[in-house]
Amino acid sequence: MTTPMLEIRGLHATAGGTPILKGIDLVLMPGEVHAVMGPNGSGKSTLANVLAGKPGYEVTAGQVLFEGKDLTAMAPEERARAGVFLAFQYPVEIPGVSNLYFLKQAVNAVRQHRGIEELDAMEFLQLARQKMKLVEMSDKLMQRALNEGFSGGEKKRNEILQMALLDPKLAVLDETDSGLDIDALRIVAGGVNALRGPERSMLVITHYQRLLEHIVPDRVHVLSGGRIVKSGDKSLALELEDKGYGWIQQSAEGGAARA
Template identity: 70%
Template sequence: MLEIKNLHVTVEDKEILKGIDLTIMPGEIHAVMGPNGSGKSTLAYIMTGREGYEVTEGEVLYQGRDLLAMAPEERAAEGVFLAFQYPVEIPGVPNTTFLKEAVNAQRRHRGEDELDAMQFLKVVRQKVKELGIADEMLKRAVNVGFSGGEKKRNEMLQMALLEPRLAVLDETDSGLDIDALKAVADGVNALRAPDRSMLVITHYQRLLDYIVPDKVHVLAGGRIVRSGGKDLARELERTGYAEFATVAA
């Protein structure tokens, strides 16, 4: 599904990622954990094509194709989804309009018929119900005035509607209380499928109690310093990241 090879990324002339290697097979969930400033968000953004990140070395292959050569909208339409750490507020754009535009833009890209207003409403109502989201959130402007939990739930709603092949969750657990965290995890787990992979980026082990990963990687100082099974997350909870800070330095 995803192959990251020797990836070096600089931001404003500062090297943030210093040679990342990571392979995710179809159906797998990988967790990337690490302290603040280790390059976790850079890894998330580089996958979706945000401006301001320069790849100086290495490559990223998605389903065998050069992901880095694709525009953000193309990546999305090909099935890459980023759940934002800080979802963006868009005043004046109703959430429903935004969701419908996104779904139909991807359908157009794939040569599928667009959903009309009725068809879309039917689909979105179903998903909203499954995720326990208030209908009223659909009418409001995208993320405007949403609480932290609502914003994250809205990310899960988008993910459920867009049905990506590769989902990247960038600190989706940050700022959530335990109920919101469970709701987010339920949304993620509902999407687990043999042909869908996920990259869960988190600072805390807590989220991994609910989303159980196949593999855990520790990112520190721009490198993956350790990889292991799901038990690695629990170990980190006990020991913290201190030992890796010295490894990376």
Template identity: 75%
Template sequence: MDSFREGISMLQIKNLRAKIGGQEILRGIDLSIRAGEVHAIMGPNGSGKSTLAHVLSGRESYEVTGGEILYEGKNLLAMTPEERAREGMFLAFQYPVEIPGVSTTYFLKAALNAVRKHRGLEELDAMEFLSLIKERMKLVEMEQSLLNRPLNEGFSGGEKKRNEILQMAVLNPKLAVLDETDSGLDIDALRIVAGGVNALRQKDRAMIVITHYQRLLNYIVPDFIHVLYDGRIVKSGSKELALELEVKGYDWIKDEVAAVQ
């Protein structure tokens, strides 16, 4: 791999606009993320956080109406969802989908081998895969019995989110987008999930952590925080910004935006 350009962005979002069902949700997003960085995106409900996550992962129901996204210098918006995954993007879903009839092991082995094949690596056989997944499961303290159960079916909220992080640990992405990974988690589950995420922080990997609450950021401490409001990033800062939001809520941001307009 080329020594991926220290200091050059892994992900560059330029004036991104997107709509769903005729309604414009993203109204000009600019964001630049380098390898090794963790960016938090916060914002009130309806500000466009999840839309951004879905547009990044290639969800077809969202229509991009303007701007561009460069991922490692390539046009991300021209890639299918599976190409994005194979190129090293990962989205941890806010609502992981239940898939009856497909075991977690089978699914994850198929996914990993699709990614490996794309990267020119040998596919893993069943034994190699099993030893890999067993090792990665320790990161999220997941019970092995879950592996043979149908994917996410009947999993608790915490188990689903842990399964997302397990998938991330197995697929080994360059850029991970965590969409409201904290939603619905009690403090113990949150600690486990955050612990897994922190263990996966490394200098050649970037993360975008999308959350409504500051709570998660006590456990996953970001390098940068951006506040999304009404489809735009209206404020960016260091991790202290989260504490300010925790104390003052989002209203002062809304007021600031209103004052400027």
């Protein structure tokens, strides 16, 4: 039997001490792309942060297995090196550190961990140039300080570029569509689609259906009140778009009442 890429069982988690996730179950197989949708405050970003190991987020019950190993026991950098990538909703700026240098450090940290030889500046530049095409990234943006003064679209394209360079097994995309105009959305989604493959799984977190027109998921999960209240195929996203989150919340409450 194939080991799931990600297996979440009965996950409860707090953010800054407040309970947010209240029992999540989700299985993501290699090569699958799942979407997680839900209204504001449903716990979408908490889920992303818990998977990446952000300080301040605490697992209080349940399990998270990555390729069968306990992910919660690993430090954030260990998770990253093992192949877990988070595309941030709000990528941070680091003044004085060039984008290119930052990416090289990250790629070499991961390569070192995997026992592959580190890349020197020239080799890295070649690799970067190749991947930059994916998201139409300019040389100019590579020379600038990391994300400093980047537009919303440039920041998100930079996230996907990092994903392409770091070659993760599991990519969590946290509201990658937020703040993007339609052209930027197309570029970003194009980059993500190019990175889909049988060895890579993705968890696409989004508020809106429009991203899923470009990145077509295998499964859609609806998160509400810290639980997955409904799962289905891609048509579920369309249904949501049609009826709104109110519909799902009501039916979830109805379900809870019946139980």
